[in-house]
Amino acid sequence: MKTIKNIGLILFLTGLALFTASSFLGEFKASEKVIKSCLSEREWKSLGAELVTRLEGKTFSLPYHFTHEIWEVHHAKNEELKQAQDWDNVIYSTPQDISTPILLQSATGLFINSWGLMFLLTFGLGIIGALMYILPNVILLGPPGIKNNGNFTSAATSRGWIGWITFIYLVGFYIILYFYPANVVPQILLVSPISKALSGNPASQWFLYGFLYCTAMTVMAIRMFIKYRHNKYQLLRTAVVLFFQIAFAFLIPEIMVRFNLPTMDFKNAWPLDYDFFFDWNLNNLLDSGNLGIFMIAWGITLTLVIVPVLVYFYGKRWYCSWVCGCGGLAETLGDPYRHLSDKSMKAWKIERYLIHGVMIFAIIMTGMTLYTYFTGSSEIMGFDSYDVRKSYGFLIGSIFSGVIGTGFYPIMGNRVWCRFGCPLAAYMGLVQRFKSRFRITTNGGQCISCGNCSTYCEQGIDVRAYAQKGQNIVRASCVGCGVCAAVCPRGVLKLENGPNDDSSRMQAPAIMIGSNEVKILS
Amino acid sequence: MSKVVIIGNGISGVTAARHIRKRDSNVEILIISAESDYFFSRTALMYIYMGHMRFKDTQPYEPWFWQKNRINLKKAFVQHIDFQQKQLQLSDNDTVSYDHLILAVGSKSNKFGWPGQDLPGVQGLYSYQDLELLEENSVHATHAVIVGGGLIGVELAEMLHSRGIKVTFLVREKRFWNSVLPDEEADLISRHILQNHIDLRFSEELDEIVAGDNGRVAGVKTISGAYIPCNMVGLTAGVTANVDFLKDADIEIDRGIMVNHYLETSQKDVYAIGDCAQFYEPSKGRRPMEQVWYTGRMMGEVVAKTITGEPTKYNPGHWFNSAKFFDIEYQTYGVVSSKLPDGQKGFYWEDATGKMAVHFVFETDSRKFIGINTFGIRLRHDLFDAWLNEEKTIEHVLEYLKDANFDPEFYNSYEADIIDAFNQQENTTVKPKKKSWKRILERIQH
Numbered sequence: 023m024k025t026i027k028n029i030g031l032i033l034f035l036t037g038l039a040l041f042t043a044s045s046f047l048g049e050f051k052a053s054e055k056v057i058k059s060c061l062s063e064r065e066w067k068s069l070g071a072e073l074v075t076r077l078e079g080k081t082f083s084l085p086y087h088f089t090h091e092i093w094e095v096h097h098a099k100n101e102e103l104k105q106a107q108d109w110d111n112v113i114y115s116t117p118q119d120i121s122t123p124i125l126l127q128s129a130t131g132l133f134i135n136s137w138g139l140m141f142l143l144t145f146g147l148g149i150i151g152a153l154m155y156i157l158p159n160v161i162l163l164g165p166p167g168i169k170n171n172g173n174f175t176s177a178a179t180s181r182g183w184i185g186w187i188t189f190i191y192l193v194g195f196y197i198i199l200y201f202y203p204a205n206v207v208p209q210i211l212l213v214s215p216i217s218k219a220l221s222g223n224p225a226s227q228w229f230l231y232g233f234l235y236c237t238a239m240t241v242m243a244i245r246m247f248i249k250y251r252h253n254k255y256q257l258l259r260t261a262v263v264l265f266f267q268i269a270f271a272f273l274i275p276e277i278m279v280r281f282n283l284p285t286m287d288f289k290n291a292w293p294l295d296y297d298f299f300f301d302w303n304l305n306n307l308l309d310s311g312n313l314g315i316f317m318i319a320w321g322i323t324l325t326l327v328i329v330p331v332l333v334y335f336y337g338k339r340w341y342c343s344w345v346c347g348c349g350g351l352a353e354t355l356g357d358p359y360r361h362l363s364d365k366s367m368k369a370w371k372i373e374r375y376l377i378h379g380v381m382i383f384a385i386i387m388t389g390m391t392l393y394t395y396f397t398g399s400s401e402i403m404g405f406d407s408y409d410v411r412k413s414y415g416f417l418i419g420s421i422f423s424g425v426i427g428t429g430f431y432p433i434m435g436n437r438v439w440c441r442f443g444c445p446l447a448a449y450m451g452l453v454q455r456f457k458s459r460f461r462i463t464t465n466g467g468q469c470i471s472c473g474n475c476s477t478y479c480e481q482g483i484d485v486r487a488y489a490q491k492g493q494n495i496v497r498a499s500c501v502g503c504g505v506c507a508a509v510c511p512r513g514v515l516k517l518e519n520g521p522n523d524d525s526s527r528m529q530a531p532a533i534m535i536g537s538n539e540v541k542i543l544s
Numbered sequence: 545m546s547k548v549v550i551i552g553n554g555i556s557g558v559t560a561a562r563h564i565r566k567r568d569s570n571v572e573i574l575i576i577s578a579e580s581d582y583f584f585s586r587t588a589l590m591y592i593y594m595g596h597m598r599f600k601d602t603q604p605y606e607p608w609f610w611q612k613n614r615i616n617l618k619k620a621f622v623q624h625i626d627f628q629q630k631q632l633q634l635s636d637n638d639t640v641s642y643d644h645l646i647l648a649v650g651s652k653s654n655k656f657g658w659p660g661q662d663l664p665g666v667q668g669l670y671s672y673q674d675l676e677l678l679e680e681n682s683v684h685a686t687h688a689v690i691v692g693g694g695l696i697g698v699e700l701a702e703m704l705h706s707r708g709i710k711v712t713f714l715v716r717e718k719r720f721w722n723s724v725l726p727d728e729e730a731d732l733i734s735r736h737i738l739q740n741h742i743d744l745r746f747s748e749e750l751d752e753i754v755a756g757d758n759g760r761v762a763g764v765k766t767i768s769g770a771y772i773p774c775n776m777v778g779l780t781a782g783v784t785a786n787v788d789f790l791k792d793a794d795i796e797i798d799r800g801i802m803v804n805h806y807l808e809t810s811q812k813d814v815y816a817i818g819d820c821a822q823f824y825e826p827s828k829g830r831r832p833m834e835q836v837w838y839t840g841r842m843m844g845e846v847v848a849k850t851i852t853g854e855p856t857k858y859n860p861g862h863w864f865n866s867a868k869f870f871d872i873e874y875q876t877y878g879v880v881s882s883k884l885p886d887g888q889k890g891f892y893w894e895d896a897t898g899k900m901a902v903h904f905v906f907e908t909d910s911r912k913f914i915g916i917n918t919f920g921i922r923l924r925h926d927l928f929d930a931w932l933n934e935e936k937t938i939e940h941v942l943e944y945l946k947d948a949n950f951d952p953e954f955y956n957s958y959e960a961d962i963i964d965a966f967n968q969q970e971n972t973t974v975k976p977k978k979k980s981w982k983r984i985l986e987r988i989q990h
Binding site for chain 1: 555585587588591594595596597598601602603604606608706736739740837838841864866867868870871873875922923924925926929950951952953954955956981982984985
């Protein structure tokens with residue numbers, strides 16, 4: 023068994039290495055036709071001639087070099103235009119925006135001619151290797167039950183050297199994918215045939231991202247099924263959140279493109295879906311017939327009605343642990359890191375300000391955007407609504423929720439975005455805290471203060487503080503993952519939905535500590 | 545200003561300190577411990593060894609908590625107590641005076657005078673220092689022998705097993721923990737331990753521990769004459785009160801520090817709580833010494849009331865306890881004796897896998913429910929406590945058993961099977977009622 027694991031690890035690392043090295047293995051030869059088709063009329067007029075001279079007919083093996091040529095032309099032109107104060111003609115697309123589509127259509131060589139082989143050597147080896155590493159645990163971990171052995175001694179899960187390398191790799195990958203996508207054109211080509219099979223269109227970096235996301239979640243979900251095979255709540259929850267990600271976030275939008283329909287991730291609610299009310303989205307939907315109108319109505323109803331009602335009945339766990347894509351990745355890929363969340367009082371104080379701050383930012387940003395949409399004026403109280411929304415998209419949408427949200431798994435735990443940033447979580451948290459039937463009941467006096475619950479709470483809640491007092495846990499940040507109840511060695515915790523009256527839900531009952539003479543609150 | 549000094553920063557001493565502070569914001573409170581800087585949960589030592597948690601994760605309160613509540617902490621060993629002068633003499637020659645003294649010094653692993661019991665590689669498992677020693681001893685350990693089949697022993701077995709160390713487990717009884725568990729569940733636990741590849745040996749006791757050439761333990765001899773080669777020995781044959789330092793002191797000691805119902809010792813203004821306390825007159829149905837987490841916590845709360853002006857007797861309610869044997873969780877409410885006395889009857893149910901079980905005990909004539917052992921099925925403490933208080937019948941308990949289920953959502957429910965089996969055994973017609981939140985909540989508000 024151990025041999026299978028070790029071989030699997032080698033295969034996985036080989037696949038990962040090849041996937042990474044793909045950035046250096048491409049071959050690109052641009053034609054004038056392709057270059058022209060990827061530029062707008064204005065861009066073609068300003069840059070076309072120079073670009074064709076530098077790029078046409080030449081074979082590039084590194085997207086970086088190709089993009090650099092574009093950068094030189096782009097930079098020189100923009101300097102010239104800015105000197106002349108010719109703002110109307112300044113080019114706002116970035117060199118990456120220009121080079122990525124050209125590269126995608128100019129590729130030759132391995133990723134076009136030997137696509138299948140390259141896919142097998144990257145994704146194939148990666149997936150098979152990972153499964154070979156994971157599956158033997160059915161035997162190696164012994165009888166079903168909680169086996170968190172080594173979490174705080176392994177270099178991978180305790181901020182050891184493997185954890186730090188993983189951190190650097192993940193952060194690096196997100197930054198490149200979001201801001202320097204030309205460098206992952208070979209990787210995008212790896213999944214382009216799959217994209218064409220689904221939507222009919224070649225892949226963009228977002229398809230690559232979605233495909234990687236679903237693959238990572240699926241493989242790590244298998245790990246969860248093995249790890250928690252004795253726990254029906256975990257099995258069901260993992261299966262459901264995996265289903266929602268693959269079906270709603272990935273497959274359905276791709277298939278809708280194939281039918282020329284507007285696309286939507288039906289489970290993605292504003293304000294998490296922060297561009298829902300942006301002009302281009304609203305216009306696109308309004309132009310798309312009845313389905314588009316339905317999507318607008320669905321988006322609004324989801325946020326204003328469905329979300330709070332379901333939080334009332336089930337707590338925000340219905341979304342955060344059973345439906346949301348961020349949560350889905352956190353609970354699967356992030357499961358090895360959940361104990362790294364900061365449990366201190368200091369972290370909680372920062373959390374409260376940060377998450378509600380982002381929520382207010384999202385509300386103001388959306389308000390300004392809608393004001394501009396309806397009145398045409400983008401200047402509001404000295405701020406330009408386009409600047410505000412651009413900064414939200416960059417700071418919150420890309421950096422916080424993407425780069426930090428996932429990149430920081432191995433260092434700060436699997437729910438950094440969910441706990442410190444997600445505005446939807448802040449909104450649902452308020453409902454859960456004040457008007458919901460959900461609670462984690464504590465079992466009388468059985469708590470032995472061991473600390474497993476607090477340690478494994480991914481949201482950094484000091485669950486033990488409640489359990490040892492016999493007080494139910496009702497916290498805005500609880501995402502109902504159920505792991506605290508799973509790791510508790512004495513059966514002290516139970517996630518359940520019950521009557522929403524404060525006296526039963528939150529008030530610390532007279533302690534069931536076993537002493538008839540002592541009925542004081544601890 | 546009055547000063548309370550507490551020796552021992554375990555659950556008993558710390559609970560006393562916290563509750564004294566809650567009730568009196570003026571009294572000076574000092575906790576002295578020779579074991580650790582901060583209170584930690586001893587029950588979690590096993591998880592540190594297995595890598596589930598770090599030592600600091602087992603500390604229920606962050607360091608600022610003690611300052612904020614003005615509870616002073618001192619890491620020191622108390623060598624001698626002068627009860628006349630009300631002074632403690634510490635090992636660093638410091639002296640500490642007190643107005644009230646609480647002895648919460650805990651217990652230590654039993655050593656019954658086996659030859660070789662002090663050899664390198666032989667140890668108990670109780671304190672943080674034991675854990676550190678265990679880490680050292682584990683470095684070259686390949687085969688360990690554990691002596692004494694109880695709760696600490698089975699946890700030590702799980703710990704060593706997690707590191708790939710082979711474990712031979714010597715148990716005096718015919719089945720695991722048979723002195724506490726009735727035969728059926730003792731068998732269930734025994735099977736589970738064996739399933740985890742532990743070499744479990746019944747009706748076996750330690751005779752002698754044998755040293756090797758390097759001066760460390762090389763093997764053990766058992767009373768049945770077997771010789772088991774090993775390089776580590778765990779002595780988990782029970783604990784004894786940690787009162788050696790008081791053996792010549794002017795305070796009444798038997799196996800523990802003698803206390804009355806108010807937890808007062810034979811010395812004025814001196815109290816004893818937790819593992820180290822021994823009652824002159826135990827409460828009804830209880831033992832003179834109670835060495836579990838829960839009773840220590842209770843005694844801490846009670847003595848805090850007494851010291852802050854509201855003399856209160858230690859009057860524990862219905863017995864409850866819990867444990868975990870490898871992957872099987874155990875809870876108990878009420879009294880389940882290993883051998884049922886006359887006048888009591890039992891109903892035992894086990895699931896098809898043989899890993900889940902419940903054992904109900906009730907009075908044969910009155911049908912009054914007396915106690916339950918449950919394995920692998922979580923049950924609500926509040927409800928069982930209420931049912932015991934209200935002296936409900938076994939039929940009532942079974943009828944409302946669904947209310948008591950505390951398993952996570954979507955788990956299989958076993959009430960119907962359990963009640964069917966009971967009806968067959970007892971010729972009754974109990975029908976399970978659906979879970980009712982209203983009924984459950986009525987029981988929780990006191």
